[in-house]
Amino acid sequence: MLQFITHRRGPYDELSGARAVLEGGCRWVQLRMKDASPDEIIAVGRPLARLCRDFSATFIIDDHVGLVGELGADGVHLGKNDMPLARAREILGPGKIIGATANTLDDMLAAVAAGADYIGLGPFRFTTTKEKLSPVLGLDGYRRIMSEFRRSSDLPVVAIGGITAEDLKDIMTTGVTGVAVSGALLSADNPAATTRHFLAEIGLTTPNYMKDTLIIGGREFGSRLFVGTGKFRSNDEMARAIEASGTEMVTLAMKRIDMANPADDMLAHVRRLGIQLLPNTSGVRNADEAVLAAQLAREAFETDFIKLEIHPDPKYLLPDPVETLKATEALAKMGFVVLPYIQADPVLCKLLEEAGTAAVMPLAAPIGTNKGLVTRDLIEIIIEQSRVPVVVDAGLGAPSHAAEAMELGADAVLVNTAIAVAGDPAAMARAFAKATEAGREAYLAGLGAVSRHAEASSPLTSFLD
Amino acid sequence: MFSEELEKYDWEATTAAIAAKTAADVERAIAASRPGIDDFMALISPAAAPYLEAMARRSRELTRQRFGKTMSMYIPLYITNSCTNSCVYCGFNRHNKMPRVVLTAQEIENECKAIRRLGPFENLLLVTGENPRVAGVEYLEEALRVCRPYFNNLTIEVMPLKAEEYERLTHSGLNGVVCFQETYRRENYKKYHPAGMKSNFEWRVNAFDRMGQAGVHKIGMGVLIGLEDWRTDVTMMARHLLYLRKHYWRTRYSVNFPRMRPSEGHFQPNVVMSDRELAQLTFAFRIFDRDIDISVSTRESPVFRNNIATLGATSMSAGSKTEPGGYYTYPQALEQFAVSDERTPAQVEADLRRAGVEVVWKDWDKIFD
Numbered sequence: 026m027l028q029f030i031t032h033r034r035g036p037y038d039e040l041s042g043a044r045a046v047l048e049g050g051c052r053w054v055q056l057r058m059k060d061a062s063p064d065e066i067i068a069v070g071r072p073l074a075r076l077c078r079d080f081s082a083t084f085i086i087d088d089h090v091g092l093v094g095e096l097g098a099d100g101v102h103l104g105k106n107d108m109p110l111a112r113a114r115e116i117l118g119p120g121k122i123i124g125a126t127a128n129t130l131d132d133m134l135a136a137v138a139a140g141a142d143y144i145g146l147g148p149f150r151f152t153t154t155k156e157k158l159s160p161v162l163g164l165d166g167y168r169r170i171m172s173e174f175r176r177s178s179d180l181p182v183v184a185i186g187g188i189t190a191e192d193l194k195d196i197m198t199t200g201v202t203g204v205a206v207s208g209a210l211l212s213a214d215n216p217a218a219t220t221r222h223f224l225a226e227i228g229l230t231t232p233n234y235m236k237d238t239l240i241i242g243g244r245e246f247g248s249r250l251f252v253g254t255g256k257f258r259s260n261d262e263m264a265r266a267i268e269a270s271g272t273e274m275v276t277l278a279m280k281r282i283d284m285a286n287p288a289d290d291m292l293a294h295v296r297r298l299g300i301q302l303l304p305n306t307s308g309v310r311n312a313d314e315a316v317l318a319a320q321l322a323r324e325a326f327e328t329d330f331i332k333l334e335i336h337p338d339p340k341y342l343l344p345d346p347v348e349t350l351k352a353t354e355a356l357a358k359m360g361f362v363v364l365p366y367i368q369a370d371p372v373l374c375k376l377l378e379e380a381g382t383a384a385v386m387p388l389a390a391p392i393g394t395n396k397g398l399v400t401r402d403l404i405e406i407i408i409e410q411s412r413v414p415v416v417v418d419a420g421l422g423a424p425s426h427a428a429e430a431m432e433l434g435a436d437a438v439l440v441n442t443a444i445a446v447a448g449d450p451a452a453m454a455r456a457f458a459k460a461t462e463a464g465r466e467a468y469l470a471g472l473g474a475v476s477r478h479a480e481a482s483s484p485l486t487s488f489l490d
Numbered sequence: 491m492f493s494e495e496l497e498k499y500d501w502e503a504t505t506a507a508i509a510a511k512t513a514a515d516v517e518r519a520i521a522a523s524r525p526g527i528d529d530f531m532a533l534i535s536p537a538a539a540p541y542l543e544a545m546a547r548r549s550r551e552l553t554r555q556r557f558g559k560t561m562s563m564y565i566p567l568y569i570t571n572s573c574t575n576s577c578v579y580c581g582f583n584r585h586n587k588m589p590r591v592v593l594t595a596q597e598i599e600n601e602c603k604a605i606r607r608l609g610p611f612e613n614l615l616l617v618t619g620e621n622p623r624v625a626g627v628e629y630l631e632e633a634l635r636v637c638r639p640y641f642n643n644l645t646i647e648v649m650p651l652k653a654e655e656y657e658r659l660t661h662s663g664l665n666g667v668v669c670f671q672e673t674y675r676r677e678n679y680k681k682y683h684p685a686g687m688k689s690n691f692e693w694r695v696n697a698f699d700r701m702g703q704a705g706v707h708k709i710g711m712g713v714l715i716g717l718e719d720w721r722t723d724v725t726m727m728a729r730h731l732l733y734l735r736k737h738y739w740r741t742r743y744s745v746n747f748p749r750m751r752p753s754e755g756h757f758q759p760n761v762v763m764s765d766r767e768l769a770q771l772t773f774a775f776r777i778f779d780r781d782i783d784i785s786v787s788t789r790e791s792p793v794f795r796n797n798i799a800t801l802g803a804t805s806m807s808a809g810s811k812t813e814p815g816g817y818y819t820y821p822q823a824l825e826q827f828a829v830s831d832e833r834t835p836a837q838v839e840a841d842l843r844r845a846g847v848e849v850v851w852k853d854w855d856k857i858f859d
Contacts, residue, residue, distance in 0.1 A: 375739050405523075405524060409524060410735065410736060410739060411736075412736050412737070471518070471528070483542070483543040483546075484543075485543055485547060485550065485801060486542045486543050486766075486769060488793060488794070488797040489542070489765050489766045489769055
């Protein structure tokens with residue numbers, strides 16, 4: 026683990042410094058701007074959050090618990106004089122990372138008890154970036170504290186405070202999980218190369234490719250549940266459900282949004298959550314209208330992601346395969362990340378692939394029916410043949426349906442109606458999140474066989490005896 | 491191109507993964523509704539040996555479901571044994587002192603007529619050595635043109651070509667291309683194929699991409715069993731097949747498991763595959779891919795062929811001569827490999843009928859080409 030803490034140094038500001046170390050392979054950035062106002066932090070944090078997303082890096086903020094949601098950060102790092110950890114956990118919920126600074130074993134044990142996700146232990150030596158200094162621990166201090174700490178906890182611990190490349194080998198023998206650095210990387214002639222060197226010394230040469238993540242349009246998704254925004258009783262209820270689902274992408278119908286008004290209530294609710302927007306073209310009837318709508322969406326939502334929905338039939342909302350293929354071809358050429366909603370048609374999926382689609386979204390059942398995997402046999406074929414992610418869309422009415430789709434090997438599911446119309450949408454969203462994860466894990470684990478009886482005789486293969 | 495995909499797979503790791511498969515893995519694979527590559531590895535692993543009967547049952551069930559109780563018949567026609575390669579195991583090796591012939595258009599036509607007298611064959615496999623100078627694309631084009639009136643389905647087994655050359659031949663009646671990778675073990679490939687175009691691993695392994703790009707209707711694959719650990723080699727081929735199916739999904743695929751026998755020639759195989767293992771591999775492939783055409787040549791014995799015909803194989807040759815002009819022009823020239831099944835096509839047909847298998851001579855029409 027290598028955490029980079031932003032600061033300004035030489036030619037680098039927070040953003041360009043972070044970019045350099047991300048290019049070197051670091052995948053964990055803490056935005057630290059002591060003495061800056063929240064507005065100043067937001068101004069830097071927005072582009073930094075996007076940058077981290079592009080590199081699939083973890084992004085946390087120093088001190089400002091209130092900005093985590095605003096910036097769509099993964100968590101917060103709390104110093105000893107910041108908000109108490111337990112209070113931050115209350116605000117952020119279990120899904121966010123909270124790190125805590127510690128100088129002593131007692132600090133560390135208190136952080137564990139309060140629910141920290143990792144501990145920054147230091148300072149290793151005298152440093153100029155931290156102003157309020159605690160006693161320097163040195164290598165011996167680390168050895169002593171870590172050997173005690175490891176008796177009761179395996180929480181990740183990063184060493185911090187003036188660590189240089191020469192220290193890494195020794196410090197990693199004390200039992201820490203990694204290091205957090207700022208000055209050592211940016212003061213180097215080539216920060217990216219120095220980052221690579223650090224990672225090699227720490228023993229993490231490359232980012233962890235083993236984690237099971239989904240990539241669509243160059244963006245990485247930790248959650249395989251996508252959520253729709255229609256049919257909710259209120260925007261607040263929608264926002265709560267989206268949050269509870271843990272989703273990282275929501276689709277919203279352009280026709281529902283007042284695109285000329287950036288303060289549109291629904292949009293504001295979704296934006297607040299800091300997740301990928303997937304505008305959909307629902308309402309268009311042919312490829313030309315879809316292309317126009319996608320261009321408007323790109324303008325209004327500042328994203329290349331577009332969910333292509335062309336259903337000329339207003340009753341069952343079944344997608345038009347011919348127009349969808351045409352529109353996909355055109356939009357892919359224009360650089361859109363196209364996710365077309367389609368019939369569960371394996372041949373159409375291959376044609377869409379050739380047209381440059383980013384994913385395919387076959388329907389499980391007619392939209393809004395809650396019937397589950399009616400098209401199961403065809404979806405199995407699509408999954409077997411596909412070179413792009415398969416997102417099962419429409420008709421999933423219960424968490425068990427989502428689990429079933431994931432067990433088959435779908436890359437993700439998209440759910441709207443079943444969550445929106447549930448008695449308690451947030452609770453249902455959580456249930457879908459669990460089911461999606463369970464199905465994925467089952468798929469990766471390899472489902473067991475239906476057992477068959479062994480037979481003693483061998484009538485078919487006796488010719489081989 | 492597949493050569494890049496192949497770099498993802500480590501030979502030793504694959505070998506170790508196959509060896510580590512357990513009985514539970516095999517049971518799961520036999521029952522799987524959509525077996526993956528891990529299931530395939532279980533099915534060909536030593537752990538599957540006790541499950542041969544269960545695999546045969548499953549394989550037969552799937553074969554019948556998809557193909558019915560039928561056998562598609564084909565016949566090879568060797569039109570030249572001229573070759574610039576020196577593959578250490580092959581009778582056509584350029585260092586072998588033997589008469590080299592390149593059949594003329596007239597001779598090819600005579601061969602076609604002789605084959606038609608042998609049986610009502612409609613699927614012809616045209617085979618050459620690899621000598622682009624004397625038997626290049628023009629020659630193949632001419633050969634296809636000569637054969638076209640006699641057969642409804644023309645397949646070639648020749649040196650790897652460029653995509654545009656494959657495409658050009660499809661306009662002369664080409665329907666399918668068979669090409670054996672021989673081995674997917676890149677580091678040892680050159681040992682067996684020291685000279686000529688065939689010594690270029692990438693050129694050969696990427697030929698399948700070029701066939702797909704050219705829109706060839708049917709692609710035939712195979713590894714030569716006897717060079718490297720066959721379990722690992724066929725696993726690589728299965729991965730290749732998965733890759734091809736995803737990329738060239740309009741194409742049909744077939745596999746063949748040619749195995750070298752110890753007594754066959756001057757080259758002694760590094761590994762010898764038993765009949766049981768060949769049966770296991772056939773069943774495994776059918777369970778892994780229910781739509782694949784599994785072809786069994788006259789390299790195999792009549793008993794083996796009569797039995798495997800009901801358990802997984804879907805196409806067979808009969809009455810084959812593996813020397814150029816062997817049906818009419820030069821009945822005495824040296825063959826590429828030894829034939830184990832000397833029965834006439836009529837005898838093969840009668841035996842298959844007795845086993846409950848309907849022989850299909852024609853399953854394609856030239857108007858579709």
